[in-house]
Amino acid sequence: MEIRSATEEDLDVFVDTVHAAFGLFPETPTEGGGLWWSALEMDRCLLAVTADGRPVGTAAAYPFELTLPGETIVPTPGVTAVGVLPSHRRQGVLSAMMRHQLAELRAQGAFLSVLLASEATIYGRFGYGPATCTAQLTVPRHKAALAAPRGRAAADVPATGSDHGSVEVLRRTECGEILEEVYDKYRRAQPGALSRPHRWWALRAGQPPISPAPRYVAVHRDADGVPDGYASYSIASGTLTVDETIVTDDAVFTALARFVLGHDLVSQVVFKKVPPEHPLRWQFADFRAGEVSGVMDWLWVRLLDVPRALTARGWFTDGELVLDIDDPFLGEHSRFLLTVRDGKADCVPTDRNPDLSLDVRDLGSVYLGGTAPSTLVRAGHVQAHRPGAAVLADSLFRADRSPHCLHWF
């Protein structure tokens, strides 16, 4: 079996193979676009091919940007379209593709890569760790009264929730570039968020509201009329489902929540893809009004160059930590002294005794600040070699804002 880069001529065979791996049939192309695979770039795709020339496995990577804690934006490959034909599974095809792809990404200068996992049992062995979670928040409308912010009377809170903003409902097809522009502003300030390249919007590749699926979009504008948030939604059987709420400010989220929760002929509102700890729950007069469910891992992170990755992100507490890191898939072992001063980290090889011993996938899980290292110590994944090491690691790795990603790819 050989792993090779795909070319433009391989597009059909690549698309057929990845669909067959998932037991699906490719949709027929239509005029409005909307095929998820149209955003693939063939020179970033791999094919696993048998000795007699049959394609049996696929993997690809999108050229995204990822926002790290401290609003640092770094180029990041988003691994996707991973599949092996049912007839060729458990024979090491995926392992060979992962090895090839990680080496290629490193050679291209990537210091980390990310993916979404169809099953949580697949990617840990390749060094990926779950780094962000997402959930849905269900709110029955009869419980949906939002409490006035502390110190303000309910009568003083305007209908939009923000002081001088406005909400306009558009059809998805009427939104023009608004969604792309608002998403871009949002993702630059949100750790864990990925860019959505213009190509995706132009090709309408992905899930709503990028795809051409019919949706209404509540667009929020600030006092000057500049769009600063949107909620893409549809209504069926009395449930208003919000695909995603993208905002550049928490008050705008409140304004959009107030808008959808006030919708007539709706018995409940489901906010999809929200951080499990979203502040909206705290804003209801009834703390039990918002039910969080479907909490699941979303973005998985794999570090390919630990010092570059650790020095790239922003840091918020000074301190020193010696990390002993095992990377069994790549057969690497390293020990680094991480020193944080004034928001910047230095990370150099050291012989000092380690504070923490961990697998590279655990480092991926804590990297964006969404998982406390002490949780992984308690889970038995990470070993702390001295009292206080886990607490120090918690305060060092914590982000300015908890990471979240809602882009599907």
Ligand SMILES: CC(C)(COP(=O)(O)OP(=O)(O)OC[C@H]1O[C@@H](n2cnc3c(N)ncnc32)[C@H](O)[C@@H]1OP(=O)(O)O)[C@@H](O)C(=O)NCCC(=O)NCCS
């Ligand atoms: C997931 C998938 C790509 C695995 O491919 P594969 O070629 O069978 O994987 P490998 O043979 O290289 O397996 C490597 C190891 O991972 C394990 N593994 C692979 N898939 C697994 C799964 N779904 N659940 C648990 N373990 C899995 C194998 O048992 C093997 O373990 P070992 O090293 O201890 O023997 C394949 O099953 C598939 O195409 N599934 C459907 C599509 C899909 O879910 N793709 C992933 C999208 S994110």
